[in-house]
Amino acid sequence: MPKEGFVTSITRQSEDFSGWYNDVVLKAQLADYSPVRGCMIIRPYGYAIWESMQGELDRHIKATGHENVYFPLFVPRSLLEKEAEHVEGFNPQVAWVTHAGGKALDEWLAIRPTSEAIIADSVKDWIQSYRDLPLLMNLWNNVVRWEMRTRLFLRTTEFLWQEAHTFHATQEEAAEEVATGLECYRAVSEDWLAIPVIKGRKTDSEKFPGADWTWSIETMMRDRKALQAGTSHMLGQNFARAAGIEFLDRDNVRKNPFGTSWGYTTRMVGATVMVHGDDSGLVLPPNAAPVQVVIVPIFRKDEERAAVAEAIDRFQAALAGTPEGKAVRVKVDWRDESPGFKYNHWELRGVPFRMEVGPRDVAANQAMLVKRVDRSKEAVPLDRLAAELPARLKAYQAELFGRALEFRESNTFHVDTYQQLKDGLDGTGGFFMAPWCGDAKCEKQVNDETGATIRCIPFDSPDEKGKCMVCGRESERRVLFARAY
RNA sequence: CGGGGUGUGGCGCAGUCUGGCAGCGCGCAUGCUUUGGGAGCAUGAGGUCGCGGGUUCGAAUCCCGCCGCCCCGACCA
Incomplete structure (x- = not known):
């Protein structure tokens, strides 16, 4: 390994x-x-x-x-086909039940799309x-x-x-x-x-x-x-x-x-x-993380194990002393694996905080707290940690949002010409706010030629008159172009 | 559906060209020693080599047919 x-x-x-x-x-x-x-x-x-x-x-x-x-x-075929545009849009994607009870059905049943x-x-x-x-x-x-x-x-x-x-x-x-x-x-x-x-x-x-x-x-x-x-x-x-x-x-x-x-x-x-996520795997926002804090006990001898277990028990009791603390989803990983194995295991699964509790920590009545998102490591007294954990999880949640927002903003560009859009898509990629006249023909041309689509006409894009980057006609506002999943 | 790739223990692969005991690493089980960034040693379990046919004394390997999956496109939450 x-x-x-x-x-x-x-x-x-x-x-x-x-x-x-x-x-x-x-x-x-x-x-x-x-x-x-x-x-x-x-x-x-x-x-x-x-x-x-x-x-x-x-x-x-x-x-x-x-x-x-x-x-x-199941949706009877006759019902699915009542709304003309709906049936036209969904028909190619519908799975049909044609047989049941050992015989062909009089009316096919769509499995609801x-x-x-x-x-x-x-x-x-x-x-x-x-x-x-x-x-x-x-x-x-x-x-x-x-x-x-x-x-x-x-x-x-x-x-x-x-x-x-x-x-x-x-x-x-x-x-x-x-x-x-x-x-x-x-x-x-x-x-x-x-x-x-x-x-x-x-x-x-x-x-x-x-x-x-x-x-x-x-x-x-x-x-x-x-x-x-x-x-x-x-x-x-x-x-x-x-x-x-x-x-x-x-x-x-x-x-x-x-x-x-x-x-x-x-x-x-x-x-x-x-x-x-990053190269080590998942990075989960605390609100959605099945496990928010994983505790990895570290010990060699039985008496060390007992001391570590006792410290962890005291920590958990202190944490459960407040409603917010009680709500924190904690898992203690007592499996018979090496600490390094466990670190990797839980990092891959995106657990926001890891607490390492070993003999040295027990002696100092502290834990090593490691933050998944940036791997920052700090020694924190156990009592303080029990009191602070809910707030730290909240801050972590906010940090992830801020990081994602910053990433999106630094990869969103205003472009005025079709060539700038093409260069941007082939270069850095990202979101491109560009003027568009509203004609489906221009929209389709961009899609055919670049693979990008208009993701939406954002509500918060300011009214900003311009020239459609494809045809040059009047444009009321910028719209969001990007390649999409 | 078009183009490309790939099917061999749970996972990743070698072996296929040139037919000859089905292998390796990881994982799994048991035991002992270990444990602060994926531990070591020992023993062991686990396979109709994607499916069907053919050639051959003998097929994972050669021939024919079929199927699955992955990637790229068209379609889409």
Whole structure:
């Protein structure tokens, strides 16, 4: 085994980002490949990270008035095909059940690629009056989309997600709901996963099939590529009309309600890996880390072991003395392995803090505290550490966010000409704010020629008139171009 | 679907060109010694060499067919 220190046997991030990503996901045991093409097995450590973000998002969803529900996995073909743009967009990706019970089915069943169609059909009897609105529902489930190329967490044939579906009496209210959904995603991404996001509107060519318009949050990975992290759609009256949902409004006129839908997926586990990770493996934000502090006991003789164990017990008791301390997720690694082995093991898994407690520390009533993100090492008295740990975890969380934000900002560039965009994409890569006229033809030309897409029209980009970098026509504002996953 | 690569104990690979006992490293089990950056030694378990056919006294190796997976593209959360 190589002894130059720290985790080895992972492809270096700078050499081959994709190879690095695969190594980390597999070796940190977040997930594994499965017998089914494009499908993944989420292992306990990866699932714990998902559960963490899931729990936080569920709190936001409930706090904004939504209720969890469940709808079936199977969508009858006739329902999926009611909304014309929707069927056209999703048909190539749908997996169909054609046989069941030993015979061919009269009507094929789609395995849901998303649930707009079956929900719209199902709720039409629930909505009779404006008093039945808004209807605010959320589903935690799995969906299947037959993608051509898959990648662990980022794009799998089956994935886990949350899909919210809402119906409103007015367009204004539905539009507010789209913003509410997107804000839930911003909060979970930034405050829980320490991933800074850019909120914006998708161009028409990138919007959800069947929606009037789509908002998204966009994030930058450490290879400077973009990842769409969550989407919120204004469905308008499209699905309601297709399914025949009508309500009697207070003016005694029958109307179609306005719908929204928004989704957030297991992809965010991959995003967490790709935003914070380094050559030694995962770097997890404390909020989402299954283990926040790992204690590695060090000893030779039995009496040393006993003394170390006693010191650790006292530390844990002191930590549990406050509510914040009690909430800290601590693991003591008593396995019969060498300390070095354990250091590497937990670094690969991104545990924010490691405490080394050995005979020398016991004698000084202290622990060596090592911070995963920068490997800084400091001797801290045990009593002080028990009192400070919650605050240190909070600071660590903020540090990761600040680091990611700084990285994104230093890799975001304003360009005015198409040539500058091309040079930038081929050079450093990153996000490019550039003037665009709004014409889909110019958008497509950039995509065809550079592989970059308009990630979104950011809400916070200032109105800044200019000339479209492709055709030279008037441009109202800059939009965000990047290569994306 | 187009281009490239690859299938050999759990993982990573050698062996294939030139047919002749299925090997190496890691991991795993047991024991002893170890333990402050992936410990050492000893003993041991674990394989229909991707699948099907063919050639041959004999096939991981040669021939034919099929399948899986990975990477790059088109598609996408």
